[in-house]
Amino acid sequence: MIVTILELRARLMRFLQRFQIVVEPVVKFIVAFVVFRSINNAIGHETHLMSLPAELLLAFLGTFVPPVILVLLGALVALVHVYVASPLLAILVAVLMVVLYCFIARFSGKYGYVVLAVPVLFLLKIPYVVPLVLGLVATPMTIIPTACGVIVYRMFTVISTAVELEAALVWGQGNAANVAAEGGTTSMIDDILTLYIDVIDRLVADKQMIITIAVFSVIIIVMYLMRRLSIDYVFAISVAVGAIFCILGFLFAGILLDTDLDITSVVFGTIGSMLVALVFQFFRMALDYTAVERVQFEDDDYYYYVKAVPKINLTVPKRSVKKISTKAEPAFSRLREKEGARAITKEERYAMGEELGEENEE
Secondary structure (H helix, E strand, C coil): CHHHHHHHHHHHHHHHHHCHHHHHHHHHHHHHHHHHHHHHHHHCCCCCCCCHHHHHHHHHHHHCCCHHHHHHHHHHHHHHHHHHHCHHHHHHHHHHHHHHHHHHHHHCHHHHHHHHHHHHHHHCCCCCHHHHHHHHHCCHHHHHHHHHHHHHHHHHHHHHHHHHHHHHHHHHHHCCCCCCHHHHHHHHHHHHHHHHHHHHHHHHCCHHHHHHHHHHHHHHHHHHHHCCCCCCCHHHHHHHHHHHHHHHHHHHHHHHHCCCCCHHHHHHHHHHHHHHHHHHHHHHCCECHHHCEEEEEECCCCEEEEEECCECCCCCCCCCCCCCCCCCHHHHHHHHHHHCCCCCCHHHHHHHHHHHHHHHHC
């Protein structure tokens, strides 16, 4: 069973390496399409951008740009949706996006996909995949794009609610028959400004957002420190430790800060995310801890203790088809050429066998 899985992994890696020039753009296209579809489903107000041709065109553009530009495209699409729903609220969203984009572009441009992955995985109920995977492959610097992704998700959650409240407010003001035109407009503007101030206050005081950023940051740091230790099965242990920190972190933070936390969703989401992280690590790098070697050597300045863990790289056997022909073929061919296309009698076949025997004796 294990050998079969390893052969499957070897075949898949060989396929990806062989057709990388085709696979990579296809994967980028799928990722970009999922991102734009998720944005449209979450805050869709502009009907033209929600059409399938528009999503495909945006995904096609996102295929050939770096991650940081893909983040910019996603931000612009989201901003257009917010502008259609509320032009004044779009100004606030634009300011927040500019600040977040500057952080991403300055400190972690190559991890732009993280900012997009966090909101999408939140919608799929497995956002914990992000810190568990980053803890395996990245440095603590990825805390910045992770935090930005969490802020983006919570921001659009709050803004979606604000847009609905604003629509209800405008509808109520428009149907107030006993309010004078000028006084009604002034009152409506005051109410909308109050709503915007409430949006900012909710973002700043969002306990759920603060807890998520803190727990994800702790997971990335702990896993980064764990995987640098010289112990067997360190990557699997790091994933398990990160999952434990995830569950306990959300549990204790929810109790201390008195937040409405669905611990069941956290537990099952963490377990699913842990499985995804383990599968990712298996296909990224499989190690054979039964063949560990420890080497000691020195130079003029240092004495070295080295632990070498070999990678599991199975060679997939190539299937070759061999053509097997009988030795009677030359005699048979000569007989066919001599006698033409008529049927061969039993006596002729017997004579052909004797002729073949004489050829073998010679």
